Amino acid sequence: MNYQSLTPELIEQFRGICGADALMNADDPKAARYGRDQVSEKAYHHPPDLVVFPTTKEQVSQILELADRARIPVTPRGAGSGLSGGAVPACGGIVLSLERMNKILEIDPESLCAVVQPGVVTAALDRELEPYGLFFAGYPISEDFCHIGGNIAENAGGGRAVKYGVTGNYVTGLEIVIPGGEVLRLGGKRYKDVTGYDLISLIVGSEGTLAVVTEITLRLSPRPRHRRSLLTGFGRESEAIDTVSAIFRDTGIVPTSIEFMDAFCFTETAKSLRFDLPSEGSAAYMLYEVDGADPNDTERGIEKINDAVRGSSPMFSELLSDSRSEEVWKLRKRIPWMLKRITPHQSAEDISVPIGAIPGFVRRLRSIESDLGIHIPVFGHAGDGNLHAHPMAVGDEAEDRWAEIRKPVLTTLYEEALRLGGTISGEHGIGNKRREFMPLVSSPTELGLLKGIKGVFDPNAILNPAKIF
Amino acid sequence: MNYQSLTPELIEQFRGICGADALMNADDPKAARYGRDQVSEKAYHHPPDLVVFPTTKEQVSQILELADRARIPVTPRGAGSGLSGGAVPACGGIVLSLERMNKILEIDPESLCAVVQPGVVTAALDRELEPYGLFFAGYPISEDFCHIGGNIAENAGGGRAVKYGVTGNYVTGLEIVIPGGEVLRLGGKRYKDVTGYDLISLIVGSEGTLAVVTEITLRLSPRPRHRRSLLTGFGRESEAIDTVSAIFRDTGIVPTSIEFMDAFCFTETAKSLRFDLPSEGSAAYMLYEVDGADPNDTERGIEKINDAVRGSSPMFSELLSDSRSEEVWKLRKRIPWMLKRITPHQSAEDISVPIGAIPGFVRRLRSIESDLGIHIPVFGHAGDGNLHAHPMAVGDEAEDRWAEIRKPVLTTLYEEALRLGGTISGEHGIGNKRREFMPLVSSPTELGLLKGIKGVFDPNAILNPAKIF
Numbered sequence: 001m002n003y004q005s006l007t008p009e010l011i012e013q014f015r016g017i018c019g020a021d022a023l024m025n026a027d028d029p030k031a032a033r034y035g036r037d038q039v040s041e042k043a044y045h046h047p048p049d050l051v052v053f054p055t056t057k058e059q060v061s062q063i064l065e066l067a068d069r070a071r072i073p074v075t076p077r078g079a080g081s082g083l084s085g086g087a088v089p090a091c092g093g094i095v096l097s098l099e100r101m102n103k104i105l106e107i108d109p110e111s112l113c114a115v116v117q118p119g120v121v122t123a124a125l126d127r128e129l130e131p132y133g134l135f136f137a138g139y140p141i142s143e144d145f146c147h148i149g150g151n152i153a154e155n156a157g158g159g160r161a162v163k164y165g166v167t168g169n170y171v172t173g174l175e176i177v178i179p180g181g182e183v184l185r186l187g188g189k190r191y192k193d194v195t196g197y198d199l200i201s202l203i204v205g206s207e208g209t210l211a212v213v214t215e216i217t218l219r220l221s222p223r224p225r226h227r228r229s230l231l232t233g234f235g236r237e238s239e240a241i242d243t244v245s246a247i248f249r250d251t252g253i254v255p256t257s258i259e260f261m262d263a264f265c266f267t268e269t270a271k272s273l274r275f276d277l278p279s280e281g282s283a284a285y286m287l288y289e290v291d292g293a294d295p296n297d298t299e300r301g302i303e304k305i306n307d308a309v310r311g312s313s314p315m316f317s318e319l320l321s322d323s324r325s326e327e328v329w330k331l332r333k334r335i336p337w338m339l340k341r342i343t344p345h346q347s348a349e350d351i352s353v354p355i356g357a358i359p360g361f362v363r364r365l366r367s368i369e370s371d372l373g374i375h376i377p378v379f380g381h382a383g384d385g386n387l388h389a390h391p392m393a394v395g396d397e398a399e400d401r402w403a404e405i406r407k408p409v410l411t412t413l414y415e416e417a418l419r420l421g422g423t424i425s426g427e428h429g430i431g432n433k434r435r436e437f438m439p440l441v442s443s444p445t446e447l448g449l450l451k452g453i454k455g456v457f458d459p460n461a462i463l464n465p466a467k468i469f
Numbered sequence: 470m471n472y473q474s475l476t477p478e479l480i481e482q483f484r485g486i487c488g489a490d491a492l493m494n495a496d497d498p499k500a501a502r503y504g505r506d507q508v509s510e511k512a513y514h515h516p517p518d519l520v521v522f523p524t525t526k527e528q529v530s531q532i533l534e535l536a537d538r539a540r541i542p543v544t545p546r547g548a549g550s551g552l553s554g555g556a557v558p559a560c561g562g563i564v565l566s567l568e569r570m571n572k573i574l575e576i577d578p579e580s581l582c583a584v585v586q587p588g589v590v591t592a593a594l595d596r597e598l599e600p601y602g603l604f605f606a607g608y609p610i611s612e613d614f615c616h617i618g619g620n621i622a623e624n625a626g627g628g629r630a631v632k633y634g635v636t637g638n639y640v641t642g643l644e645i646v647i648p649g650g651e652v653l654r655l656g657g658k659r660y661k662d663v664t665g666y667d668l669i670s671l672i673v674g675s676e677g678t679l680a681v682v683t684e685i686t687l688r689l690s691p692r693p694r695h696r697r698s699l700l701t702g703f704g705r706e707s708e709a710i711d712t713v714s715a716i717f718r719d720t721g722i723v724p725t726s727i728e729f730m731d732a733f734c735f736t737e738t739a740k741s742l743r744f745d746l747p748s749e750g751s752a753a754y755m756l757y758e759v760d761g762a763d764p765n766d767t768e769r770g771i772e773k774i775n776d777a778v779r780g781s782s783p784m785f786s787e788l789l790s791d792s793r794s795e796e797v798w799k800l801r802k803r804i805p806w807m808l809k810r811i812t813p814h815q816s817a818e819d820i821s822v823p824i825g826a827i828p829g830f831v832r833r834l835r836s837i838e839s840d841l842g843i844h845i846p847v848f849g850h851a852g853d854g855n856l857h858a859h860p861m862a863v864g865d866e867a868e869d870r871w872a873e874i875r876k877p878v879l880t881t882l883y884e885e886a887l888r889l890g891g892t893i894s895g896e897h898g899i900g901n902k903r904r905e906f907m908p909l910v911s912s913p914t915e916l917g918l919l920k921g922i923k924g925v926f927d928p929n930a931i932l933n934p935a936k937i938f
Contacts, residue, residue, distance in 0.1 A: 110714050110825030111854075111890075133721065155663050166661065168670075169638060182914050189823035191853045192635065192895035194624050194674050195903075195910050196919050196937060201637075201670030205663050222721045245579055252602065252691045252762035293721035293773075297766045304762075354658035356579030384660045385580075421580075426661035434664075441664050445651050449925060450665050456921030468665060 003091060003465075004071045006049045014052055014094070017062045022100070024051035034095045037082040037431075040344035041406075044085035044433050048075070048095040055100045057175060057183055057214040064212065065181030067094060068462050074179075075464045076208035078118060078150030081142055083348050084431030086153065086207045090466035096212060098149050104128055105215070112220045113172065113189045118149025118213050125218075134220040137164035138171075140427070141333055152213055155205030157427035159332070162383035163256045163291075164221075166427070168204040173217030176203060178210070179458045189217055202453070207429050208464040210457040224291035227256070228302035229325040232314040233282030237262065237366070239312040240284035241359045244382050246311055247288070248355070251304040257289040258383030259332055265379040269331050269338045277328070282315045286382070287328055335379050339390050345402035346392030347410060347433075351417040352426030353385045364416045365389055374409060386426035389413065414440055430468045438469055472560060472934075473540045475518045483521055483563070486531045491569070493520035503564045506551040506900075509813035513554035513902050517544070517564040524569045526644060526652055526683040533681065534650030536563060537931050543648075544933045545677035547587060547619030550611055552817050553900030555622065555676045559935035565681060567618050573597055574684070581689045582641065582658045587618025587682050594687075603689040606633035607640075609896070610802055621682055624674030626896035628801070631852035632725045632760075633690075635896070637673040642686030645672060647679070648927045658686055671922070676898050677933040679926040693760035696725070697771035698794040701783045702751030706731065706835070708781040709753035710828045713851050715780055716757070717824070720773040726758040727852030728801055734848040738800050738807045746797070751784045755851070756797055804848050808859050814871035815861030816879060816902075820886040821895030822854045833885045834858055843878060855895035858882065883909055899937045907938055 015023050024031055026049050035047040054060050067074045073093030080087050089095050102119035109132045116125060122136070122143040129135050140151055140158035150156070152174070157166040173187035186199050203211055234240040244258055266285045270277045279285075288309070290301035306317060320328060336348060353361045362378065369376045380388035391409045393402035414424045414437055424430075424437055438447065447469055454461070454469075484492050493500055495518050504516040523529045536543045542562030549556050558564050571588035578601045585594060591605075591612040598604050609620055609627035619625070621643075626635040642656035655668050672680055703709040713727055735754045739746045748754075757778070759770035775786060789797060805817060822830045831847065838845045849857035860878045862871035883893045883906055893903055893910055907916065916938055923930070923938075 108823075108825060109718065111823035112717055113823065133718070155667070157661050161661065165638070168667070169634070178914075178918075184912065184915055184918075186915070188890045188892075189825070190821045190891050190895070191824070192626050192630065192821040192850075192855045193892045194894050194896055194898050195892050196899065196907065196915070197679075197922055198624070198637070198670050198674050199915070199918065201667050205667050210666075222717060222723060225721050248581055248691060249578065249602070252694050254691060292766075294766070294769055296769070297761075297763070300763055300765070352659045352661040354577075354580035354582065355660070356577060356581075356658070381661075386661045421657045422659050423657075423662045423664050425663050426659070427663055429663050430665065438665065443653065445647075446653055446655070446665070446668070449647075449653075449668065452925030453666055453671075453922060456918060456925065 002071060003073055003093065006072060006093065010070055010072065011050060013066055014050065014063065017066070018052050018054055018059055022053040022055070026050065033080065034077065034097065035088060037080045037085060037087050039083060039085050039433055040340060040346060044088060046088050046090050046092065048089045049092050051095045051097055053097050053100045057177060060177045060212050060214050061181040061183055063096060064177050064179050068179040068460055071460060071462065073465050074462055076212045078147035078153065079145050081146045082150060082154060082431065083428040085433040086429050086431035086467060088432060090432045098147065101214065107132060108189065109134065111189045114218045114220055116148055116216050116218065118147060118216060120148050122146050122148055122151060129220065130223065133223050135223040136170060136218050137221045138167040138169055148216055149213055152204050152216060153208050154427065154429040157381065157386060159259060159381065160256045161381060162258055163254045168201060170219045171200055171204055171216060172219050174200055174203055174213055175215035176211035176213050179460060179462050187217065191219060207431060207467050209454060209467055210463065222293065225293055226295045226298040227289060227291040228298045229287060229289040229320045230302055230306055230317065231320055231328050232286045232309055232317045233278065233280055234284050234312060234314050235282065237284040237362055238359055240286050241362055241382060243286060243309045243312050244355060244358060246308045247305055250308045253290065253301050253304055255288055255305060255383060256291045257287065259287040259380065260382035260387065261285040261332065261335065261379045262377060264377045265335045269334050272338050273331060273334060275327055275331060278316050278318060280315050287332060339377055343392050343394050343398055345398045346390050347406065349389045349413060350426050350428045351387055351389060351413060351422055351424060353417055353420045353422030355385045357420035357422060358382060358385055361387065361416065361420055361422070368412055372405060372409060374405060410437065432466055435468060471540060472542055472562065475541060475562065479539055479541065480519060482535055483519065483532065486535070487521050487523055487528055491522040495519065502549065503546065503566065504557060506549045506554060506556050508552060508554050508902055509809060509815060513557060515557050515559050515561065517558045518561050520564045520566055522566050522569045526646060529646045529681050529683050530650040530652055532565060533646050533648050537648040537929055540929060540931065542934050543931055545681045547616035547622065548614050550615045551619060551623060551900065552897040554902040555898050555900035555936060557901060559901045567616065570683065576601060577658065578603065580658045583687045583689055585617055585685050585687065587616060587685060589617045591615050591617055591620060598689065599692065602692050604692040605639060605687050606690045607636040607638055617685055618682055621673050621685060622677045623896065623898040626850065626855060628728060628850065629725050630850060631727055632723045637670060639688045640669055640673055640685060641688050643669055643672055643682055644684035645680035645682050648929060648931050656686065660688060676900060676936050678923060678936055679932065691762065694762055695764045695767040696758060696760040697767045698756060698758040698789045699771055699775055699786065700789055700797050701755045701778055701786045702747065702749055703753045703781060703783050704751065706753040706831050707828055709755050710831055710851060712755060712778045712781050713824060713827060715777045716774055719777045722759060722770050722773055724757055724774060724852060725760045726756065728756040728849065729851035729856065730754045730801065730804065730848040731846060733846045734804045738803050741807050742800060742803060744796055744800060747785050747787060749784045756801060808846055812861050812863050812867055814867045815859050816875065818858045818882060819895050819897040820856055820858060820882060820891055820893060822886055822889050822891030824854045826889035826891060827851060827854055830856065830885065830889055830891070837881055841874060841878060843874060854891070879906065901935055904937060
């Protein structure tokens, strides 16, 4: 596309819209952090020419109107906690940070809804909801820092998606601004709505390429009052993974979480946190959780799961106390950070496969690992087939080695996922990081439809360019 | 649009694609039924020029390729059980009936998925799933005759949507044919997928205006092994409706169903079925249901609901035996048919409002009823705010009276729904019946986006024209 550069005159106009306090120039030392997200690889970083911090939808509208007219790329951004380079201004231009639009506008216990601005931290909403006995069930595992707007952009899943599904299942209303500056309100507090095409689901997961979300209405659920979890270790990874279908087949229970952790991820993170957790030399660990309204239900539920798991001859199985469960979840949440500290020469993947294909996929991962002589720690949401594999290069020549193997390793992983009926991303999105691989997943006709839809919303392609396709 | 008429030469070509047995001409006595759905009003019927019954995606592809080239409208059709005129060939042309594509292609208990053709009757899939201990949770209340393809077209909800949500929540894969004849496969058996825009959710609920669905992959859930229900009668409608928020607030339980029936709907249907059911002169009846994996859970659940309901001083409250529950559900399912028999001069509405707005909406319905001197029986899915109001004209001059009041009554109902944060359809769709009212709901900009998307899929507008907009 034919983008224009930001001139001092244009910057002046953006200052006029937002105010001087809501502008950050490219030479500001803090600007660099708006040029990256949680992707380690430098190839997917790009500095912004200007960062703006609007506080109202009117400002967002004026920013998009001016940027569209002047052909300046605009990259919307939440917490910057993404894992696909989605919030990085890959073509330069403006980063539109929504971090100051961080108000919880309304909690409506009668209609079981919350209305929030995009910059609200997911866990902050949760704290506000607790006294009402309600919760937002679609939250991802990065709840402590991710923004709800970012969850919308990526259709984030998480550790409880087995039972509760993903972000999009709970979005009943959106206020959006499209390039050109028009503000639209889609849906609302109603749960069911079949008037016209489902534009809300189209915006959810569109990675900020179609519109900027300025307000979100979320469906709330009764907060589970009780929760029980079980930590189990297995002698083989396949035994751990096989418990997933055993649980669905034998118990009639839909657990809240079924998390897989390989021996490396579990023991290294436990070490780094100085947790004294059982391991007994297991090759894989599983964390199962059930929740519900009644302690008898959850107790019976976790016991049934424990029974189903026994068929896989676990090396140990521990029903966790509340405090112990908190410790194990802390460990689980810590894994990506432990891995990140090892080397920047790695890729945090989130391949999604059918549940029945998980055992085959894990086996293939291990054979790819040994064929290519590469380390691939694996953990993640086994219960819904969404596993986090982190292929990485370590040692003296890690950088060169990674440059050499990155593309073949990812291509092999992705092709394997596709062969098993899976796809290349279950919750992190495409961004600029997986963009080159989209033709593996989508036919030219499908890509044509995606681009056609993009053109309907954003004919001048100013919104988050060089993402997805 | 500039549509062409079907010539004998074109009919010959369609015969060549499908075979002579798979064609029905306009003069066939059975063709009339392909010119209407379950909408009573004749204004929304329109005869087809030709009905085709393809059995393979290749035939569907060739039909769409030829029709697109020749500019012949094509209206896809399932069971014809819709309530918005969606499957009616409003501009003439071809009805593409999917009733012969009625195979269950695969049940995959490992990946908890079923792969089906669009013409499968919803209850037929359920019978096949029973031995596996699985079920498709998104089914609507018309399961005994509706087709899964039709459920997809309308994003059908139903009597269990409070807990399980609607059809779209369970669609993980689609095979579609777009005008021009290209076949695309979207998604698959994986549960999580954020690669590119969510085309599946865009097709679901698009009323056959974007593509013809030729194969569907559905996510399955553990079949609830136990179920308990409660029938309660109240002296006032408001008392009945108030129990919805009491249950969500006080019990922490998400019931499977919360169905409302006004006195007229309940007692007249009970009479027509010769059921001996309690009534004690109640003004409104509620049917609550919980389900689960364990009989103790469901027992405790329904007792908690019974406790919560007591705050509204019910006139009676009966925990139903299994056979009794079946009877009450039969009654509930029968209500629309009982109403339909009264007069063709009525409209089956399915307004959706926020849960907190249900009491206000029912009150307004009653004041509209008395202001306009019109009868509006009401029943439906109170638990998710989706109520079926059937305004009707009866008596000697019903036809003229209906012609006169139809539009003002619907406009008043819709405006009231919108004022309360609701919308004009929660599960029946827009079709040709509510099309004139779309500008009430959608701004010109939003309608422009919808039409833009339509143009991306169907540039010659041959698919199901004169629907939605």
